[in-house]
Amino acid sequence: MSEPMVSEAKNLTIREVRVILTAPARSRLIVVKVETSEPGLYGLGCATFTQRPLAVKAAVDDYLKPFLVGKDPQRIEDIWQTSWVNSYWRNGPVLNNAISGVDMALWDIKGKLAGMPLFQLLGGKCREAAAVYRHADGADEHEVEDNVRRYMDEGLHHIRCQMGGYGGRNPISRRPEGALPGAYFDPVAYAQSVPRLFEHLRKRIGYGVELLHDIHERLQPIDAVRLAKDVEPYRLFFLEDPLPPEQPEWFRMIRQQSATPIAMGELFNHPLEWIPLVKERLIDFIRVHISQIGGITPAKKMAAMCELFGVRTAWHGPGDVSPVGHAANLHLDLSSPNFGVQEWSGFPDPLPEVFPGCPEVRQGYMYPNDRPGLGIDIDEAQAAKYPCPPGPPDWTLTRTPDGTSVRP
Numbered sequence: 371m372s373e374p375m376v377s378e379a380k381n382l383t384i385r386e387v388r389v390i391l392t393a394p395a396r397s398r399l400i401v402v403k404v405e406t407s408e409p410g411l412y413g414l415g416c417a418t419f420t421q422r423p424l425a426v427k428a429a430v431d432d433y434l435k436p437f438l439v440g441k442d443p444q445r446i447e448d449i450w451q452t453s454w455v456n457s458y459w460r461n462g463p464v465l466n467n468a469i470s471g472v473d474m475a476l477w478d479i480k481g482k483l484a485g486m487p488l489f490q491l492l493g494g495k496c497r498e499a500a501a502v503y504r505h506a507d508g509a510d511e512h513e514v515e516d517n518v519r520r521y522m523d524e525g526l527h528h529i530r531c532q533m534g535g536y537g538g539r540n541p542i543s544r545r546p547e548g549a550l551p552g553a554y555f556d557p558v559a560y561a562q563s564v565p566r567l568f569e570h571l572r573k574r575i576g577y578g579v580e581l582l583h584d585i586h587e588r589l590q591p592i593d594a595v596r597l598a599k600d601v602e603p604y605r606l607f608f609l610e611d612p613l614p615p616e617q618p619e620w621f622r623m624i625r626q627q628s629a630t631p632i633a634m635g636e637l638f639n640h641p642l643e644w645i646p647l648v649k650e651r652l653i654d655f656i657r658v659h660i661s662q663i664g665g666i667t668p669a670k671k672m673a674a675m676c677e678l679f680g681v682r683t684a685w686h687g688p689g690d691v692s693p694v695g696h697a698a699n700l701h702l703d704l705s706s707p708n709f710g711v712q713e714w715s716g717f718p719d720p721l722p723e724v725f726p727g728c729p730e731v732r733q734g735y736m737y738p739n740d741r742p743g744l745g746i747d748i749d750e751a752q753a754a755k756y757p758c759p760p761g762p763p764d765w766t767l768t769r770t771p772d773g774t775s776v777r778p
């Protein structure tokens with residue numbers, strides 16, 4: 371008989387909680403490092419709220435760190451629950467991202483203690499790798515087509531297609547005098563351009579590849595209903611964020627009028643935002659930004675709930691998720707039976723130098739490494755070479771032709 375396994379590491383405590391801000395590939399990334407009383411044993415978590423990094427840093431430094439130092443890092447669920455209610459007024463992007471930074475780091479530590487990659491702790495592999503989708507953009511349908519073909523040549527089977535970025539880029543000639551600065555777009559011209567784009571792509575490329583599109587909440591609800599109908603013949607893999615999170619009731623209208631699969635959720639914070647949509651089968655894919663809902667602990671519950679209702683996962687995976695967050699996405703992708711697809715924006719240089727152990731993508735599939743925990747590290751000296759630029763973003767200052775501010 372071999373020795374019985376140790377049920378827990380005795381006297382292990384959280385010694386330090388630190389926030390690392392870095393912007394190696396432009397996006398401001400926020401990583402939390404939780405160090406333990408065991409020399410060399412630490413975990414990393416993604417807390418990236420790229421538009422408000424200093425607010426997240428303050429929430430960790432001033433409130434979570436004093437709350438957590440001295441506690442047992444093995445008690446992930448209890449730490450999540452108590453961190454969430456410790457502020458009494460809970461929820462929201464700043465506090466959820468701060469908690470996520472700690473939560474992912476604790477899962478990383480648990481994997482290291484167990485000597486297993488995180489997907490093993492979450493139930494083991496349901497598949498060897500996670501299919502990813504990438505973004506093909508272009509000024510017109512021919513340029514989009516070229517970029518779709520380029521990704522197909524790289525082995526991708528899922529490709530998101532946008533023409534001119536979110537909301538399109540159509541000339542605006544009817545601004546009123548004195549119109550304020552902003553990122554102007556024409557929602558009507560945009561909505562008309564999308565079916566034309568997919569008609570072109572399906573005619574030229576056929577139906578052997580999965581195509582996706584992101585509305586990015588840029589339309590009036592009834593126009594989103596119409597667009598979901600208009601693109602139905604082109605068999606999208608999904609239509610993403612057709613409505614802002616403030617308009618959940620309109621999903622029923624989309625559902626009643628088309629069979630275009632719907633993906634939703636990168637702006638969600640709270641279970642009450644997704645439970646009704648999942649329970650009523652009004653969406654097909656849940657695609658939250660995992661750090662925005664509080665980390666792996668709530669995400670694994672969300673994935674399990676979605677499984678029971680036939681909803682698949684498609685976690686948010688743009689450039690403003692750190693490679694640590696991408697690794698967390700991947701471990702959930704591998705271990706969730708109802709995984710759908712993983713958004714991925716590439717790991718451009720110098721990200722792999724700053725984050726040794728980035729998951730690898732080959733022929734459209736993302737693979738984990740076999741290191742314990744999340745399997746990813748951060749080189750803090752490298753990270754320090756890329757300080758976060760100051761200032762709020764301007765792409766979120768979105769306006770329609772008459773100058774009205776709308777959801778970005």
Ligand code: MG
Nearest residue numbers: 584610611636
């Ligand atoms: Mg999106």
